[in-house]
Amino acid sequence: MLVHLSDIVSQEGKCLKTEIPLALETIVAVGDTYKVVEQKPLQLMIVNTGDKVLELKGRTDVVVRIPCSRCLEAVDWKFSLEIERKLDMKQSEEDRIKNLDESDYITGMDLDGDRLVCDEILIQWPLKVLCKEDCKGICSKCGQNLNHGECDCEKGSLDPRMAAISDIFSKFKEV
Known part of the structure; x- marks a missing residue:
């Protein structure tokens, strides 16, 4: 779901608290596609801290089905996401690319909640998933x-x- 940011950007000190329903079905990571089995809405707070700089704070839980690294049994892996970002809305698309700002969840004045959560999941992707600690494989x-x-x-x-x-x-x- 998209959140339009032009109202917040235009008023210094403005705060928006919103709940964004997520529509994630799959996550593409490590060259494979994984099923999202459970997701809670993204609790998001956006504050204009001045000079067209927005501070994002969000929280959600997403459960992704990932195969065990040893035996390949399905494991439901819970990602408890705490998101904190600062967005400089003065930058153009070209400036963001040049500065290696990887905020692909911002398009113009719209914030894509699904893309933001997906990026956060990829950052926290586990190196190894085990169905149990003593998995025999x-x-x-x-x-x-x-x-x-x-x-x-x-x-x-x-x-x-x-x-x-x-x-x-x-x-x-x-x-």
Whole structure:
């Protein structure tokens, strides 16, 4: 949803408190698309601090379904977002690009709440997601989820790059 900012920018000291309903269905991150399973409206406060500078403060919770890094089971990951930004509305689109200001959630005098929340989620994206702390992962041979039970694969297989060392040890056993 878009919030029009021209009224706030025109009056120094003006404050706007609003609740923006989010319409996020998916998040594209790390080269993949993830489903948004739950989201609360964005509680947003925008204050004109003077000289066409706006201070944004917002809060929301979004739950995204991400696969476990070890076993690929779906994990509902909660992002509790606290957003604080300053926007210089005197800058043009070209100035923002030149200054590497990545506020793609501002277009002209409109603020896109969905884009703002999406950017914040990408900043807080976890490096590793685990379904549980002691996740056993999957078997590298058959793909069995080892959290649901053991598989029948041979456990003693070595890395093929270590075959030469294995041959040395087997020669010493014969002596």
